[in-house]
Amino acid sequence: MNARTGPEPDTNTEMSPNELAVAADRAHVFHSWSAQQLISLVPVAGGEGAEFWDEEGNRWLDFSSQLVNLNLGHQHPRMVEAIRAQAGELCTIAPTFANRTRSLAAQLIASHAPAGLEKVFFTNGGAEAVENAIRMAKVHTGRHKILSAYRSYHGATAAAIAATGEPRRWASEPTVSGSVHFFGPYPYRSEFGSSTHEEECRRALAHLESVVSMEGPGTIAAVILETVVGTNGVLVPPEGYLAGVRALCDRHGILMISDEVMVGFGRLGAWFGVDHWGVRPDLITFAKGVNSGYVPLGGVLISDDVAATFAELPYPGGLTYSGHPLACAAAVESIRIFEDDGICERAARLGEEVLRPRLTEMERNHPSVGEVRGLGCFFAIELVRDPATREGLVPFNAAGADAAPMGEVVAACRQRGVWPFAHFNRLQIAPPLIISEEQLHRGLDAVDEALAVADRHVVG
Numbered sequence: 001m002n003a004r005t006g007p008e009p010d011t012n013t014e015m016s017p018n019e020l021a022v023a024a025d026r027a028h029v030f031h032s033w034s035a036q037q038l039i040s041l042v043p044v045a046g047g048e049g050a051e052f053w054d055e056e057g058n059r060w061l062d063f064s065s066q067l068v069n070l071n072l073g074h075q076h077p078r079m080v081e082a083i084r085a086q087a088g089e090l091c092t093i094a095p096t097f098a099n100r101t102r103s104l105a106a107q108l109i110a111s112h113a114p115a116g117l118e119k120v121f122f123t124n125g126g127a128e129a130v131e132n133a134i135r136m137a138k139v140h141t142g143r144h145k146i147l148s149a150y151r152s153y154h155g156a157t158a159a160a161i162a163a164t165g166e167p168r169r170w171a172s173e174p175t176v177s178g179s180v181h182f183f184g185p186y187p188y189r190s191e192f193g194s195s196t197h198e199e200e201c202r203r204a205l206a207h208l209e210s211v212v213s214m215e216g217p218g219t220i221a222a223v224i225l226e227t228v229v230g231t232n233g234v235l236v237p238p239e240g241y242l243a244g245v246r247a248l249c250d251r252h253g254i255l256m257i258s259d260e261v262m263v264g265f266g267r268l269g270a271w272f273g274v275d276h277w278g279v280r281p282d283l284i285t286f287a288k289g290v291n292s293g294y295v296p297l298g299g300v301l302i303s304d305d306v307a308a309t310f311a312e313l314p315y316p317g318g319l320t321y322s323g324h325p326l327a328c329a330a331a332v333e334s335i336r337i338f339e340d341d342g343i344c345e346r347a348a349r350l351g352e353e354v355l356r357p358r359l360t361e362m363e364r365n366h367p368s369v370g371e372v373r374g375l376g377c378f379f380a381i382e383l384v385r386d387p388a389t390r391e392g393l394v395p396f397n398a399a400g401a402d403a404a405p406m407g408e409v410v411a412a413c414r415q416r417g418v419w420p421f422a423h424f425n426r427l428q429i430a431p432p433l434i435i436s437e438e439q440l441h442r443g444l445d446a447v448d449e450a451l452a453v454a455d456r457h458v459v460g
């Protein structure tokens with residue numbers, strides 16, 4: 001056994017490098033959200049920029065940015081060097097001390113957030129950020145209920161999974177008491193029978209107001225929502241929705257929490273999603289894109305009002321690795337790269353000049369494409385079996401044979417060298433923000449070809 005490379009090849013068998021790597025994984029690694037025996041693993045040996053490759057040199061363009069976190073792509077030389085430099089200086093320090101890398105990371109993050117959110121509580125990832133934002137809201141308001149949307153994902157820890165509005169929550173039920181769900185806007189599949197975005201906005205806000213009334217405004221600590229819903233469909237809110245939620249929260253003394261874990265730091269062509277709508281939440285959760293996941297980091301941006309609650313009152317939460325120097329050094333360097341290279345502007349431009357026009361063309365050309373929607377470098381291709389009824393290419397939460405048509409589309413993308421993000425009946429396009437135009441076009445050509453596989457399932 002070699003400590004660096006894992007098990008030595010069994011000389012009695014003829015295992016390929018990929019098979020060896022998969023066997024080593026299967027021996028001891030337990031994977032997220034999976035039946036361990038049923039997963040098929042691709043062993044990744046390396047990556048650079050928007051590409052990664054397996055142990056045998058097969059390469060893919062990463063149209064998923066791993067889990068929509070790798071905004072700066074693999075092995076950005078400045079990121080690698082910043083982590084190396086911090087490791088040489090100070091690898092770790094308890095959160096009870098002041099540390100200049102941590103202070104600088106917090107300052108830079110706050111400098112790009114809406115005014116009035118000046119403090120940062122650091123966590124190790126997105127779920128912990130949500131967990132702590134909810135804790136802050138409950139203590140600040142003295143209320144216990146949390147309202148969140150169906151078709152949302154907020155993380156897999158207790159309060160975060162309770163807030164989550166999709167099937168990943170079900171196995172964790174019963175969850176935290178006081179978790180209440182409502183429907184957000186989704187014009188393509190309106191819960192409210194709307195026929196325009198404007199109508200959807202109005203009806204979704206009226207629905208939320210009803211839920212607040214029925215639950216008792218004085219019992220509700222916060223409304224938490226993804227600024228643009230990520231995994232559950234790249235649902236861009238209609239104009240006026242977020243401002244309407246803000247106004248509703250203000251009327252009832254409810255805090256507004258924007259979960260920007262997936263969309264913060266450039267994904268939508270802005271530092272934060274809320275920038276697109278000029279809304280200032282009370283708390284913003286972030287993770288992923290803050291440092292592209294080079295070292296795990298998340299956090300909560302805290303409004304002056306909420307921060308004031310904890311000026312004299314101890315905050316009842318903490319983490320051994322809150323504000324870990326290696327993670328903060330990666331955040332500092334990432335933000336500087338964003339500033340130096342205009343990464344947000346680049347994402348916005350690629351979205352409007354390449355992604356939107358090319359995907360709109362696919363919508364016109366492929367009967368299986370019901371709708372494309374998105375913002376910046378984040379788009380969904382919603383696939384349907386029947387364009388007239390909008391029946392999904394696969395049913396909601398499909399598994400096994402029911403999910404096969406999506407499996408075929410994903411396989412067709414992978415065969416053409418593109419690693420897509422797929423969820424239910426959607427392909428979601430989320431490339432690293434540093435992807436070259438040539439790579440982006442090449443990847444979109446492959447997706448375009450792969451959609452022919454979906455077209456074959458269209459009826460009517």
Ligand SMILES: Cc1ncc(COP(=O)(O)O)c(C=O)c1O
Nearest residue numbers: 125126127153154155259261262
């Ligand atoms: C909007 C949102 N919130 C929270 C999370 C949870 O983040 P993590 O997986 O880092 O705990 C995710 C993860 O995808 C997310 O998309």
